[in-house]
Amino acid sequence: MSGTGKRRGPLILFALVAIAICVAILFVPVSIRHNAPLGVSRTIDSGRGIAIRGGYVTPNYDDFNRLDFDFRAYDLDAAYDFVVHVRPSGPDAPDVRTISLSLDRDDAWHEKGAFRNPYTTVRFPAISNAAGQRYYVWVEAGPRNRDDIWTLWRIKSYSTVPVWEVARAWIESAPPPLGKWPGGAVVVLLLIATIGCLAWLFATLSRQIPDSRSSQSL
DSSP, X not given: OOHHHHHHHHHHHHHHHHHXXXXXXXXXXXXXXXXOGGGSEEOEETTTTEEOSEEEEOOSSSOXXXXXXXXXXXXXXXXXXXXXXXXXXXXXXXXXXXXXXXXXXXXXXXXXXXXXXXXXXXXXXXXXXXXTOOEEEEEEEOGGGTTOOEXXXXXXXXXXXXXXXXXXXXXXXXXXXXXXXXXXXXHHHHHHHHHHHHHHHHHHHXXXXXXXXXXXXX
């Protein structure tokens, strides 16, 4: 077998393995944050200029199953009990999820360091068919914290979906000014091309290292 043929064999194997990995990655579930202004749902009553203990979220994907809360407490209690309510935004709609939550004071205290993650993550059974629906999320204090001073600054919401659904959303709803399908396809193709270039670079470097060692031994 010629030297070129010997080099092509590992490259073909590497390409097949890379393709298989990329296909497998498409089915890996990821937690993806829903779109919102500045990435968060604000909990403020602009008319009164005060923070309130709830806000609206609109999932971009089905299987809505996670909320991140930025709590700020001001009383020196050792722990804080909360109840999280998730319900459709329509009038008199019942809760679809109710989650009990207990936090240590350090997790809810209002003074949070500049480099500390201020959010508390709450997971719950996924809400199917949530994409495009509007939900009102609100938090109430438990009995022992009923009269404490605390507030809720921000809310983030997430769904857990396979990677291919995220890629499809990029194609169908590309960011402006790219346009819908053409712009989204360009974004995905650029990502694939970037991965391909990195794979080619890795293969080239791995091929050059044995060649340099053999030349040094001579």
